[in-house]
Amino acid sequence: MSFFITTDCTGCTACRVICPTHAIVGKKKHRHRIIDSACINCGTCGRVCPAKAVANPFGRIVAKIPRKEWVRPLFDLELCMACHICIDACPVNALDAVLQKIQDLHPYPVLAREKDCMACGFCAAECPVDAVTLEKRQG
Amino acid sequence: MNTPRRNSGFMGKIMVVDLSAQTIDIEPVSPRVYRLLLSGMGLAAHVLYHRIPAYADPLGPDNMLGFVSGLLTGTGSLFTGRWMVTGLSPLTGGWGEANCGGHFSPAIKRCGVDGIFFTGISSKPVYLYVDDTTAQLKDATDIWGLDTVETETFLCSRTPGAKTACIGPAGERLSLMAGVSTDKGRMAARSGLGAVMGSKRLKALVLAGNKRIGVHNKEAMKRISRICNKWVQFQPPFLPGFLTAPVGALLRIMPWVFTQDGLLYKMLLRKWGTVSMNQISVEMGDSPIQNWKGSNRNWRFFKSLSANPDVFTKKETRKFHCYSCPLGCGGICQTKGKYAQTHKPEYETVLSFGGFVLNRDVNTIFEVNETLNRAGMDSISAGHAVAFAMECFEKKIITVQDTGGMALEWGSPDALTWLVEQMIYRQGIGHILADGVARAARHLGRGSDAFAFHAGNQELAMHDGRNDPGFALHYSVEPAPGRHTNGAWLYYEMYQLWKKVSTAPRMPLVYSKARKYATGPDKAAMGSANSRFLNVMNGAGMCQFGAFMGANRIRIFDWLNAATGWHMTPDEYMEAGTRIQTLKQAFNRKHGIQPKSFIVKGRPVGDPPMTHGANKDRSVDIDTLAADYWEAFGWDRNTGHPSEQQIEAVISIS
DSSP, rough: OOEEOOTOOOOHHHHHOOOOOOOOOOOOOOOOOOOOTTOOOOOOHHHOTOOOOEOOOTTOOOOOOOOOOOEEEEEOOOTOOOOOOHHOTTTTOEEEEEEOOTTOOOEEEEEGGGGGGGOOOOHHHTTTTEEEEEEEOOO | OOOOOOOOOSEEEEEEEETTTTTTEEEEOOOOHHHHOSSSHHHHHHHHHSSSSSTTTTTTTOOOOOEOOOOOOOTTTOOOEEEEEEOOOTTTSEEEEEEEETHHHHHHHHOOOOOEEEEEEOOOEEEEEOOOSSSEEOOOOTTTTTTTTHHHHHHHHSEEEOOEEEEEHHHHHHOTTBOEEEEEEEEEOGHHHHHHHHTEEEEEEOOHHHOOOSSSHHHHHHHHHHHHHHHHHHOOOOOGGHHHHHHHHHHHHHHEEEEOHHHHHHHHHHHGGGHHHHHHHHHHTSSSSSTTTBBBTTSHHHHHGGHHHHHHHTTTTEEOOTTTOSSOOEEEOOOOOSEEEEEOOHHHHHHHHHTTTOOOHHHHHHHHHHHHHHTTTHHHHHHHHHHHHHHHTTTTSSSSSHHTOOOOOOTOOHHHHHHHHHHTOOOTHHHHHOOHHHHHHHHTTTGGGGGGGTTTTOOOOOTTTTEEEEEEHHHSSSSSTTOTTSOOHHHHHHHTTGTOOOTTTOOOSSHHHHHOOOOOHHHHHHHHHHHHHHHHHHHTTOOOHHHHOOOOTSHHHHHHHHHHHHOOOHHHHHHHHHHHHHHHHHHHHHTOOGGGGGOOSGGGGGGGBBSSSSTOOOOOHHHHHHHHHHHHSSSSSTTOOOOOOHHHHHHHHO
16 A cells, blocks of 8 residues: 545646656646555655645555755764665665765765755664654754 | 565565566465474575576576565664675676675565565666555666666665666676675675676666564564673774784694683674784785785785775774674775775775785775775685786786786786676686686697686685685585685684583683694584585575674574564574585585585695795695585585485475
8 A cells, every 4th residue: 555645636736846757647737646555654745745635555544744844864873883774765866875984984874955855754764773763854 | 476474584475577478476485394404594594595497597587685684683683784696697697696785685575575586687777666556667778888886876866765786897798706885885896796687788777675573572572682782892902903914823832722702702803804814814824825826925014004904994084783693893985096085995805906916006006995895896806817827927817918918916006906897797817717726727728727716607606615624624525615714713712602502512611723723523614614604604695704702692593483473492593504405415416516516626735835934834634524514414425415304394394
């Protein structure tokens, strides 16, 4: 089961534009639809929907959250093992691996393209050692 | 195709691309296939056995080329970023497989499939592009001819974040040493499968999917990964690089063998990578020298010192981690000369273009490494071809008339780099060598086959069966022969399978060297356990370097159960490994391969025995070892073929 769009949809296209997998189809001012096989359950459509017309797979309406209040990943480099699972998990390629520690040549993840981050939380969910936490953005 | 999401680690589907008809289909795979044959290599064997017609031309439209990911890839497990290329090998004529790391393996599953299989031949160069909603073949005419780094750079500039696998000029020219490259220099190099890709006019795969990979018990996956990671992070201060040679010498001199704990090898890998073994292997007799005729006495400490591990880490600007790997044995090195940077050369490359051809110039090794990576050519086979040519030159089978004036002297950096370029672009003598030493010897004649060392036409790797007869055995008996990752007695010790698998013989803490070189039922059991466990690893997509830390520390069986919810015992997983091995052997039988034709002959098995050095007077009773190995699988000990019933049992799985 994936997220789905209810009859409250106004066809504003906000969800269609932001969907990282292009899983949402529909004409402007008409009710949109989520292609189940392409949806990755990131929930971004719900976070941007002004009409509160997106429900999660359990049928609960997803609340719209202002972008400045979206969470972003914070990496604990003491716990991080540089396995890059989080980088691969990111559906919008917002993370990079860069050298961050002195005398340590292992590249660790960093949020390189903050504007692209959609606060899906996949990086934190897939980290095997819980080195990624989600915090609210500043400002 | 809209199917319910799975929470079992695998995606349950494959993609089949017909390049002749330009069609792309998604096909479901029965869960029973996964349970009995796992994913990855087992899935590929299942698909290819049924779909490649008997005696198909490996470079023709009937051959299929499969790119498969592992069952554990993307599930939160560690060391599970391996992907595999499979097909009918044009080099051996039988089962072909090559294995690689990097970040391509999860990209396959994130496109919603466990494997992508190609059949047919395209009328023009193409590449496959897949994202979350589309899969299409795109024109690759503009990038045909580019090297692997240029190709990847170009394709990734079009689709940022996409993962690619591609061939270079060697694959385009159908060199039987050609491989498939990803991450600008990680190579699935063996079995000549880059030539199959070239024959299909398939330049690259560009994967940009984002599908989620469901698992049965995510928390259990993470818990096991945390335990595993603690072992990986255990890294006490270590000895300097030049002191690795005395360690190797000590191992050579001692009359006893201490059963190796892979945790020690992990420490070497974490500090230096595979180059940590450069001098140890030479000193202990593990590295073949000068086309298998030399020894550590021809390549003494001060000669091998130029390739001591510290030389490589000094040039290292960052470590390279494959997907889900906490170890990071790879590296990116800055170099001077033709290329600004290259992936840190692996042990196999350093020895292939070092002691094996008596070359002491490490800068040449860096350059050749990058040249071969960009060309998409196997450095092990290429090193063998260069050594073969140099010995032929020494014996005057090849002369300066054949080389256009270039003297192919042992250890000459100029000759070495020149030969590599000639092979990549199939020019002059390189045209003959580009298809491997076995075919080159048949072409040259005049007794040159005495210097061409291979198993079923595939060149052997840089591990000497006279030092560890397990290497000689696995070079000879595996369906894809001649590969160093297949197995060895050393590998068996490090896997520590007896702690998990009831049928695996326990190794004593210390044993005499005489026992190491003896044959017997225990060796057959060790060999078959190696092969079966490797099939489980290749089904799971696991890196061998992780598994070397021991089955009790890197808990592959527990991960598999947590990912799938199958609750199978390690013995049952090893049975899956047996099925995969039988299926691959049946594949070879279908294509007319006689297993005995793969058995290594000549110097690599001590025929005649060395008269000096670490492996002096040693020879391997390879015929007995092979017969015992086949019998351990229940196959015919004289022919190496599985019985009709055994074949029927594995090919009827659906």
